Amino acid sequence: MVEIIPITEVNKKKMIGVAQSIPTKFVVVRLLDIISHITLELKSVFYEIRNVGGIHNYLNYHGMIILSLIVKDDMLSKLTPSDYAFIINTLKPNFYTTPDCETYEGEQIVSIEEIKKSLFQTKELIERCPFSFPIGHVKGCNEWIIEKHVKILKMFGIKDFIFHTRDFFRSGDRNMINKAKNFAFKIRPYARYLLLYGMGSQNNLLEFSFADAYITNTHLVTALNGKKFVGTKKVKYSGKYNTKIVKENLIEIFNNIQRLNEQKKLFEGGVCLWEEVQEEPVRAIVKQLKMQ
Structure with missing residues (x-):
């Protein structure tokens, strides 16, 4: 079954109420909303979170919180493992994504070196952020580098993986969308739980449904652009932007995914194939947390 995991902007506290309008076990908060893109200084919201004892208390949310370390490329060279560890240990999320790095088509040597740097940072964070x-x-x-990267991450004891799809969808180019699908599919056999970040395209839900979760803030972005979802289509709404439209968008996206899950069950004979052979992934993660 595919889950939807909404991105919640920490500087817009009403968004956690939007996230709770659907039965999700997770929300994502972003490092991008906590540090300045230009100066990399911590924003005031970071200190507000620290003063109340962490991100769960700040949002008054008791589900699972994932901290996304995905940032703009020009920020990567300035962020150190110490920066990441300080922020993770202050916010106290349940999960964090391993550090981002720059990889570009046709630049294999550069990509490998950047991934090596990310792996070094990942190893240090595992040691410094035990909670x-x-x-x-x-x-x-x-695909070769994708597979090498996921294999090394598994050697670090990591079982759950995330792949960033947003840039592949930006131009609407079919070749880029196919590339994203091939890359994500390459990760699938190694992942207990596979998350696709930036997966807000309602027209491509089915072909990426081999994943376990879609992470998105398209419900907010669409509303800010003056549109709302009706099924998988975007239509203009009348009046001013408000949180109610964001919530309605998220509920509509959730319903689209529910319909997708029902279609998959029918196609696969009444039950999703992985439900026959293994414990449902989200429950497995929650069970692991309780055992720690």
Whole structure:
């Protein structure tokens, strides 16, 4: 079954109420909303979170919180393992994504060196952040590097993985979308739980449904752009932007995914194939946390 995991902007506290309008076990908060893109200084919201004892208390949310370390490329060279560890240990999320890195098509040598740097940072974070669990952010400019990266992350003891799809969808180019699907599918056999970050395209839900979860803030972005979802279509709404429209968008996306799950069950003979052979992935993660 595919889950939807909404991104919640920490500087918009009403968004946690939006996230709770659907039965999700997770929300994602972003490092991008906590540090300045230009100066990399911590924003005031970071200190507000610290003063109340962590991100769960700040949001008054008791589900699972994933901290996304995905940032803009020009920020990567300035962030150190110490920066990441300080933020993770202050926010106290249940999970964090392993550090991002730059990988570009046709630049295999550069991509490998960047991934090596990310792996070094990942190993250090695992040692320095014992109370939050890593989700492996898999990068690569081709399928061979993708597979090598995920294999090494598994050697670190990481079982759950995330792949960033947003840039592949940006232009609407079919070749890029197919590439994203091939990369994500390459990760699938190694992942207990596979998350696709930036997966807000309602027209491509089915072909990526081999994943376990879609992470998105398209419900917010669509509303800010003056549109709302009706099924999988975007239509203009009248009046001013408000949180109610964001909530309605998220519920509509959730319903789209529920319909997708029902279609898959019918196609596969009444039950999803992985439900026959293994414990449902989210429950497995929650069970692991209780055992720690």
